[in-house]
Amino acid sequence: MAKIKTRLAERLGIDIPILGFSHSVDVTAAITKAGGMGVYGIAHDPPDNVPVKIAAIRQQIPERPFCIDIMMPKGMPESETLESVQANLPAEHVDYVRELGEKYQVPAATKKTFFNSILRTPSYFEGQLQALLDSDVDLVAFGVGLTPDAVSRLKAKGKIVGALIGSPRHFQAYRDVGLDFIVAQGSEAGGHTGTIGTMVLVPEIVQMAGDLPVLAAGGIGHGSQIAAALAMGAQGVWLGTTWLSTEEHASGDHAIGDKLRDKLFAAGSGDTGLTRGSSGKPQRQIRSAWTEEWSAPTAPRPLPMPYQHALVGDLMTAIEEHEVDPMLHSPAGQGVTWSTAKRSVAEVMEDLSAEALAGLQRAGRLGD
Numbered sequence: 570m571a572k573i574k575t576r577l578a579e580r581l582g583i584d585i586p587i588l589g590f591s592h593s594v595d596v597t598a599a600i601t602k603a604g605g606m607g608v609y610g611i612a613h614d615p616p617d618n619v620p621v622k623i624a625a626i627r628q629q630i631p632e633r634p635f636c637i638d639i640m641m642p643k644g645m646p647e648s649e650t651l652e653s654v655q656a657n658l659p660a661e662h663v664d665y666v667r668e669l670g671e672k673y674q675v676p677a678a679t680k681k682t683f684f685n686s687i688l689r690t691p692s693y694f695e696g697q698l699q700a701l702l703d704s705d706v707d708l709v710a711f712g713v714g715l716t717p718d719a720v721s722r723l724k725a726k727g728k729i730v731g732a733l734i735g736s737p738r739h740f741q742a743y744r745d746v747g748l749d750f751i752v753a754q755g756s757e758a759g760g761h762t763g764t765i766g767t768m769v770l771v772p773e774i775v776q777m778a779g780d781l782p783v784l785a786a787g788g789i790g791h792g793s794q795i796a797a798a799l800a801m802g803a804q805g806v807w808l809g810t811t812w813l814s815t816e817e818h819a820s821g822d823h824a825i826g827d828k829l830r831d832k833l834f835a836a837g838s839g840d841t842g843l844t845r846g847s848s849g850k851p852q853r854q855i856r857s858a859w860t861e862e863w864s865a866p867t868a869p870r871p872l873p874m875p876y877q878h879a880l881v882g883d884l885m886t887a888i889e890e891h892e893v894d895p896m897l898h899s900p901a902g903q904g905v906t907w908s909t910a911k912r913s914v915a916e917v918m919e920d921l922s923a924e925a926l927a928g929l930q931r932a933g934r935l936g937d
């Protein structure tokens with residue numbers, strides 16, 4: 570595979586400046602093996618599980634770098650438990666969720682997942698952070714939120730540390746905390762996201778960041794967009810949605826089942842939308858009965874994080890466990906339009922790189 574050289578790619582020791590976010594160990598390792606850098610998201614892994622996941626990735630790529638992504642949203646309750654929160658949820662919300670389960674005939678969940686067994690609290694995040702500090706992971710990125718203290722503790726251990734941002738305001742807040750790279754994530758992205766488009770956000774943040782390397786994220790699923798991101802001054806890209814429909818994501822923890830994969834294949838760029846229905850914060854998902862029900866005029870206003878998740882965790886787990894259509898849903902960005910067939914991570918990387926090189930050559934010729 571041809572190389573695409575940027576300063577950040579050289580610093581990270583990767584051939585292609587594609588960082589790939591996933592909740593799958595196998596996808597993470599496969600991205601690194603294919604010349605990019607896998608990023609494993611630990612949001613759903615309790616602290617005890619983090620070393621297990623890191624060891625599983627390390628076993629597949631003993632010599633190669635990978636990144637861990639941690640979410641540390643502000644304002645989570647310290648003294649609450651999932652049970653205490655659930656005991657005090659508003660009756661209107663509880664009734665609505667029960668009615669949704671009845672309307673779509675969702676059988677009860679039999680599994681325990683992050684959504685129905687864990688509450689996001691500062692001590693949960695501290696436990697995860699401690700596991701990263703004790704690990705040999707090369708890079709750490711902060712998803713939603715960070716603390717300057719967490720950044721300095723990681724840096725003191727020699728980790729390369731970055732953060733996702735969705736606006737110039739976020740960049741200002743993080744400017745002086747000592748980050749090594751920034752991921753400018755536009756609104757097109759799958760998962761928690763803001764309102765500014767990638768095409769506007771990336772050059773804006775590149776300009777503000779000076780020497781600090783910026784990665785572009787949000788809606789990227791075709792290599793020509795990688796060429797565009799590099800032309801805008803980014804030193805690489807960060808992709809999430811693309812990996813959901815890969816072969817490696819079809820098994821293991823957080824496996825994507827056939828029904829959901831078919832929905833991703835069928836979805837076009839206009840088939841995603843923002844909802845607060847799953848976590849309480851705006852999240853871009855593939856459109857489904859789930860997203861429609863939470864924006865219906867009769868729906869109660871979703872609760873803030875982490876209360877919404879405590880409200881819907883059992884129903885979300887049951888929908889996923891029993892693959893209940895049309896409620897089946899997933900975070901996905903507008904770039905889902907390029908997910909049309911099940912490919913291996915290596916094939917995806919090969920296509921992205923070839924398309925990026927073609928785009929760079931096309932644009933290069935125009936400048937003559």
Ligand SMILES: Cc1cc2nc3c(=O)[nH]c(=O)nc-3n(C[C@H](O)[C@H](O)[C@H](O)COP(=O)(O)O)c2cc1C
Nearest residue numbers: 590610612712758759760787788808809810900902
């Ligand atoms: C299924 C899914 C789950 C995600 N979970 C997280 C997460 O836990 N932490 C995080 O920082 N970003 C998360 N993201 C966002 C990605 O890190 C990334 O910024 C985003 O997917 C990029 O946009 P794209 O989906 O258009 O490629 C998630 C994205 C998807 C699609």
